[in-house]
Amino acid sequence: MTLKIAVLATVLAGMSVPVLASNLIDATDPERVLNVARGFGSADLGTSPSTSNPRISGRIEGTRYYIFFYGCTNNRNCSDIQFRATWSAPGKYSLADMNTWNRSKRYGKAYLDSDNDPVLEMPVNIKHGVAQRNLEDSFNWWKVALRGFKKDVLQID
Template sequence: MSMIGMMMGVAAAIAAPDAALLDLRQPGNVVTALQAAGYKAEMKINKDGEPYVLSATNGESFSVEFYGCDGLKDCKSFQLTSWYKKEPLYTPALTNEWNARNRFLKIAVDSDGDLREFLDATAVGGMTQAQFTDLVEWYSAMDGQLAQFLSTKRDAAGAKPAK
C-alpha cells in the first residue's frame, strides 16, 4: 500500500461518523448523549442559575453538574454525582476506606452528615459517544458497588439505611 493510500485510510477512520467527538462543554449535548446511552436525562437549572442534568441508574437518581461554564454553556468539566441521606455510618473512616480502594468514584461526607459520591470528567476535547457511554456505565457499575459496600457496612453495624 502506498503512503498516500495509508494516509487516506487513516483520514477515513478519523472521519468515521461513529468516531465523531461530542461537544460535552454544552450541557444540552450531555442530555442528548445520556439519552443515546439509554438513560433518561432532563436539563434543569439550580437556584444559582447554573445548568445540571437529572438522570438515574440502579433505581436511584444522579445528576450531572457542570463547572467552569460561560453562562449556561461552554463548561470546562462535569461531575456525575448522587447523595445519600445522613446515617451514623458515614464517617471519615468509611470514606477513607472506600477512597483508598477506588480510584475514580470518590465519596465524601458533608457538614450535614450526608454522603456524596462523585466522578469528575473533563469536557475539553470531547469524547466519542462510545467513550461517554462507557463513562456513564462505569459510573453506574461503581454506584452499584458503593451500594453493596454500604450495605455490607450497615449489616456489620446492625444499622438500617436512611429513608
C-alpha cells in the same frame, strides 16, 4: 510486487480515521450529554439552584444522580462535567468508610458532606470533546461506581 503490496498494507493499517469535530460531545452542549444520559435511564435537563449552570438530573438503576456543568461562562459554554449522587443518612457512615472506598476504588470519590451524608462524585473531562462512545464509557464507569458504592459502603442491594 509482493513487497509493494505488503508496504502499502502496512501503511494503510497504521492510518486511523479522524473523528470529525462536529461528532465530538463537550460540555458546551448539555442537550447532547442529556441524550447520552437517557441511554442509561431517565434524565432531565434543568439548572443548578446554586449557580444557574446547566444540571442534568437522572436515575441509573433506580439511583438518583446529577451531572453538574462547570467552567461555564454566563451559565453556558461550560468546559467540564461532574457526576454526583448523595444519600440522606446523617451520622450513619464514617470517614473511615469513605476512606476505605477511596483507597480501594479507581472511580468515584466518596466523602461526607456538611450534614454527614454520604456523597459520591466522579469528574469527567470533556473540555475538548469526546466521541459518544467515550462518554458512554464514562457513564458505564459511573454506573459501576454507583452500584459498588451502594453495595460496599451503603450496604444497599
